[in-house]
Amino acid sequence: MLTYTLRRILGMIPTLLVISAVCFTVIKLQPGSFTDQYLEDPRFTRETAAAISRQLGLDQPAVVQYGRWLWGVITEFDFGYSFLQNRPVVSVIGDLLGWTVFISLITLLFTWIVAVPLGLYTAFNRHGFAASVANFLGYVGLAIPDFLAALLLVALVLQLGGTNVGGLFSPDYIDAPWSWARVLDLLNHLWIPVLAIGLEGVAGLMRQMRASTLDVLSQDYIRTARAKGLPQNRVIWRHAVRNAINPLITLAGLSLPTLISGTIIISIVLNLPTIGPLLYDSLVNKDQYTALTLLMLSAFLLLVGNLLADLALAWADPRVRYG
Amino acid sequence: MLNRRTLAPRLLSLVTLALVGGALAAPKKVTGYGALGITDGKPGGTYTLILGDSPQSLNYYGVIDNNLGLIAQQLFDGLVEFNYATYRVEPALAESWTVSPDGRTYTFRLRQGVRWSDGQPFTADDVVFTYSQIIMNPEARAGDAASFKLDGKQVEVRKVNPTTVQFVLPRPSPAFLLQMRSFVMPKHKLVRFSQEGGAKAADINNAWPGNVAESEVVGTGPFRLSNYTAGQKVTLVKNPNYWKVDARGTQLPYLNQLEFLIIRDPQAQVAQFLAGNVDQLNITGAQFPDLKGREVAGAPFKVTRSTALFGSPPFVAYNFDAKDPALARVFGDVRFRRAMQSALNRERIIDTVYNGLASLPGHGVAPVNRDWYANTTRQLGAFDLRAAGAALDALGLRDTNGDGIREVARGKNLEFDLTYGTDSSVYPAIATIIQSDFAKAGVKVNLKGILSRNLLSTGQSGDWEMILHAFGDQPDPELRKPIWQPGGALYYWHRSLQPAQDGGTPNLARMQPWERQIYTIFNDAATTTDRSKRKALYTRWQLLFAQNLPVTPLAKPENIGAISNKYGNYIYNLGVIPGYNPVPLIYQK
Numbered sequence: 007m008l009t010y011t012l013r014r015i016l017g018m019i020p021t022l023l024v025i026s027a028v029c030f031t032v033i034k035l036q037p038g039s040f041t042d043q044y045l046e047d048p049r050f051t052r053e054t055a056a057a058i059s060r061q062l063g064l065d066q067p068a069v070v071q072y073g074r075w076l077w078g079v080i081t082e083f084d085f086g087y088s089f090l091q092n093r094p095v096v097s098v099i100g101d102l103l104g105w106t107v108f109i110s111l112i113t114l115l116f117t118w119i120v121a122v123p124l125g126l127y128t129a130f131n132r133h134g135f136a137a138s139v140a141n142f143l144g145y146v147g148l149a150i151p152d153f154l155a156a157l158l159l160v161a162l163v164l165q166l167g168g169t170n171v172g173g174l175f176s177p178d179y180i181d182a183p184w185s186w187a188r189v190l191d192l193l194n195h196l197w198i199p200v201l202a203i204g205l206e207g208v209a210g211l212m213r214q215m216r217a218s219t220l221d222v223l224s225q226d227y228i229r230t231a232r233a234k235g236l237p238q239n240r241v242i243w244r245h246a247v248r249n250a251i252n253p254l255i256t257l258a259g260l261s262l263p264t265l266i267s268g269t270i271i272i273s274i275v276l277n278l279p280t281i282g283p284l285l286y287d288s289l290v291n292k293d294q295y296t297a298l299t300l301l302m303l304s305a306f307l308l309l310v311g312n313l314l315a316d317l318a319l320a321w322a323d324p325r326v327r328y329g
Numbered sequence: 330m331l332n333r334r335t336l337a338p339r340l341l342s343l344v345t346l347a348l349v350g351g352a353l354a355a356p357k358k359v360t361g362y363g364a365l366g367i368t369d370g371k372p373g374g375t376y377t378l379i380l381g382d383s384p385q386s387l388n389y390y391g392v393i394d395n396n397l398g399l400i401a402q403q404l405f406d407g408l409v410e411f412n413y414a415t416y417r418v419e420p421a422l423a424e425s426w427t428v429s430p431d432g433r434t435y436t437f438r439l440r441q442g443v444r445w446s447d448g449q450p451f452t453a454d455d456v457v458f459t460y461s462q463i464i465m466n467p468e469a470r471a472g473d474a475a476s477f478k479l480d481g482k483q484v485e486v487r488k489v490n491p492t493t494v495q496f497v498l499p500r501p502s503p504a505f506l507l508q509m510r511s512f513v514m515p516k517h518k519l520v521r522f523s524q525e526g527g528a529k530a531a532d533i534n535n536a537w538p539g540n541v542a543e544s545e546v547v548g549t550g551p552f553r554l555s556n557y558t559a560g561q562k563v564t565l566v567k568n569p570n571y572w573k574v575d576a577r578g579t580q581l582p583y584l585n586q587l588e589f590l591i592i593r594d595p596q597a598q599v600a601q602f603l604a605g606n607v608d609q610l611n612i613t614g615a616q617f618p619d620l621k622g623r624e625v626a627g628a629p630f631k632v633t634r635s636t637a638l639f640g641s642p643p644f645v646a647y648n649f650d651a652k653d654p655a656l657a658r659v660f661g662d663v664r665f666r667r668a669m670q671s672a673l674n675r676e677r678i679i680d681t682v683y684n685g686l687a688s689l690p691g692h693g694v695a696p697v698n699r700d701w702y703a704n705t706t707r708q709l710g711a712f713d714l715r716a717a718g719a720a721l722d723a724l725g726l727r728d729t730n731g732d733g734i735r736e737v738a739r740g741k742n743l744e745f746d747l748t749y750g751t752d753s754s755v756y757p758a759i760a761t762i763i764q765s766d767f768a769k770a771g772v773k774v775n776l777k778g779i780l781s782r783n784l785l786s787t788g789q790s791g792d793w794e795m796i797l798h799a800f801g802d803q804p805d806p807e808l809r810k811p812i813w814q815p816g817g818a819l820y821y822w823h824r825s826l827q828p829a830q831d832g833g834t835p836n837l838a839r840m841q842p843w844e845r846q847i848y849t850i851f852n853d854a855a856t857t858t859d860r861s862k863r864k865a866l867y868t869r870w871q872l873l874f875a876q877n878l879p880v881t882p883l884a885k886p887e888n889i890g891a892i893s894n895k896y897g898n899y900i901y902n903l904g905v906i907p908g909y910n911p912v913p914l915i916y917q918k
Binding site for chain 2: 038042053054057058061090091092093097101102157160161163164168169170171172173174175176177180181274275276277279283287290
């Protein structure tokens with residue numbers, strides 16, 4: 007198991023190298039240049055643009071730019087300089103990482119806590135009224151994009167006279183020190199993004215859980231277990247659910263990269279300080295090292311998520327063994 | 330013993346009072362805005378505004394960034410500033426100035442007793458430092474070195490004495506005074522990032538990054554930086570050393586605190602305004618009916634309209650150097666551009682796209698700009714598809730094969746792309762109106778949407794046929810010379826005129842006669858110091874513009890702002906216009 011894990015981790019290095027080269031090429035293939043955004047300003051001259059390009063090393067061949075970046079990463083763990091923010095990429099991402107992880111974790115937790123039981127319930131009570139309602143709501147949740155759900159929630163809050171219509175805090179609490187009032191204020195704002203982002207996930211996960219439970223329930227070993235006269239609870243929790251949850255573990259692993267790209271629109275609509283909009287901005291403005299680092303982070307998370315999923319599978323599913 | 334002990338501090342405080350009194354000898358009294366509804370306010374309160382995104386740095390000359398500009402406006406001042414009502418230049422950090430008879434030497438006497446927000450005195454050294462080390466530094470990313478090089482020669486700035494600064498120009502430049510609105514920076518905080526302090530020229534860009542300690546950012550403006558929470562909020566607090574007072578002598582600004590919430594999405598901005606978390610918001614004509622409706626229904630805010638001097642009126646341009654030679658020939662023909670002007674339904678655009686909150690545009694100068702505007706309304710013509718059709722017929726652009734589209738050459742339809750910005754509240758609607766009206770005149774337009782931020786670079790790349798874009802009006806046409814002077818850096822509809830090298834002479838031989846006239850006018854006006862002669866030159870330019878339509882302006886949108894009823898003395902917030910900042914007058918009722 008340990009050697010397997012180590013091998014997988016070592017295998018990530020060449021993969022990430024190839025990904026970084028591909029990402030950099032794609033970023034470079036975009037038309038235009040970082041300095042384009044300055045063109046419209048009356049203070050701009052072409053000399054200035056040339057000077058900026060020189061200062062940022064953009065006048066060098068792309069290969070040199072890439073090589074320098076890679077060398078910085080390897081030797082000093084320096085992921086380059088954000089042109090847009092005028093400081094190292096690592097510090098730019100670091101500013102937003104905390105909230106991004108926090109919101110994603112809360113949402114993930116919400117999704118699982120709601121979706122898994124609902125999925126099981128609808129699987130075991132396929133034809134009940136409550137299950138049909140849950141299924142219907144699931145479809146609605148799938149059909150409504152998260153940003154639209156967020157907008158609807160915001161409109162609702164406004165209609166009811168609320169002031170928590172975006173962001174994570176009321177203006178007064180944004181830079182206040184932590185206190186119970188601030189935590190309450192946070193919770194008062196947090197439910198909108200959690201609900202809006204989570205709703206879509208809930209629907210998907212619930213369908214997934216329901217399908218795989220149904221799948222498992224029709225398997226021979228369940229019938230055998232039942233025939234053996236095992237108590238119903240034991241059949242369900244020990245055999246059915248444990249097997250049905252396997253595909254979800256893989257899903258959970260794959261959902262790690264959504265940390266970065268999953269919340270772009272909703273973060274803009276709800277004004278959340280997460281990494282999503284940063285990725286969008288860096289791509290649109292050709293802030294190349296920020297974009298590259300974020301794409302790498304995303305790829306890295308995907309690889310890690312896969313690894314974790316595989317390890318979790320090995321732990322959860324007796325049929326899976328790595329040697 | 331006892332006496333002496335009590336006497337000494339008293340004496341000391343008396344001396345200090347005298348010193349402070351002397352130091353505050355010359356605050357600027359802000360009066361005379363009764364017509365704008367300005368009254369005496371009272372100190373105190375917090376005012377919350379919106380930033381469209383996080384400022385990229387806190388060094389105004391390190392990044393070109395509107396969000397930083399909005400904050401910098403509250404932190405720094407220039408030597409001169411605009412009058413809020415007339416847009417005339419008046420004293421700011423400079424109390425007075427003189428211009429030598431030859432128009433080449435500007436001498437500024439600085440206001441006495443002005444202090445930086447950290448208490449250090451403001452002197453001529455700061456001004457000389459700002460201009461020589463930062464603004465004229467070609468490596469400063471948001472500097473303005475080009476404006477301080479006239480005919481390839483450098484403008485000189487020197488300190489005459491601690492309160493006097495002199496600029497010597499290589500030749501007269503009547504719009505030079507407007508450049509003196511540039512924000513002055515504190516030498517004592519920035520000298521170590523400058524060449525004078527031993528750093529490299531480009532190092533100035535690294536001063537004051539987004540995570541700088543708040544106390545490092547020092548200015549003479551009405552507010553000083555108190556807190557910056559990345560991606561969420563910037564808080565400024567009153568600068569106790571500010572040098573302006575109101576009519577009664579109360580020190581400005583009235584407000585204790587100014588907050589900027591960082592909100593990117595326009596819908597989210599409106600939501601925050603409606604929820605009462607934001608006190609003032611600039612809105613578009615499209616958002617006007619909803620907010621005005623709420624105001625009429627009793628919501629606690631007012632929506633105000635005002636005619637705009639600054640701002641970007643949209644225009645359409647045809648690419649004189651289009652890749653298709655048949656199109657290039659047609660686009661370069663003034664008769665075609667005039668014909669198509671009659672197919673532009675300005676009334677409808679103003680009514681439906683701007684909800685009536687726009688007026689007819691000027692040609693390069695806003696109609697409200699009384700100093701320079703020449704009335705060219707008649708040259709705008711009227712919307713008349715039949716006249717457009719007849720004019721196109723007369724040009725030989727007829728529909729010969731009966732498919733409803735005119736032919737530009739044998740077997741080739743008069744058909745071209747209209748490049749516009751899809752992420753704008755007005756461009757898509759305008760583009761659709763143009764497409765539909767042009768089709769009725771037998772001209773086929775294909776809409777080609779791109780991101781608005783890419784419009785200019787697309788324009789300059791030459792890879793377009795017709796474009797819908799907007800360029801800003803400014804108080805003095807000289808400031809927009811790169812746009813409207815043929816061969817200028819932003820005169821992109823006729824790119825083949827641009828000089829082979831920056832700063833070189835444009836390709837005069839390829840200019841059409843009227844372009845050569847406009848070219849000469851801008852060169853003459855740049856050195857003419859007599860105001861009436863300049864006015865005559867710019868009037869001639871506007872008429873040539875209106876007749877020959879290098880671009881066809883469409884409308885001049887009004888300024889629309891929404892302001893909470895809690896505040897008084899509101900004047901429309903123009904955005905980033907150095908030297909125009911009415912916020913110090915705003916007070917909480």
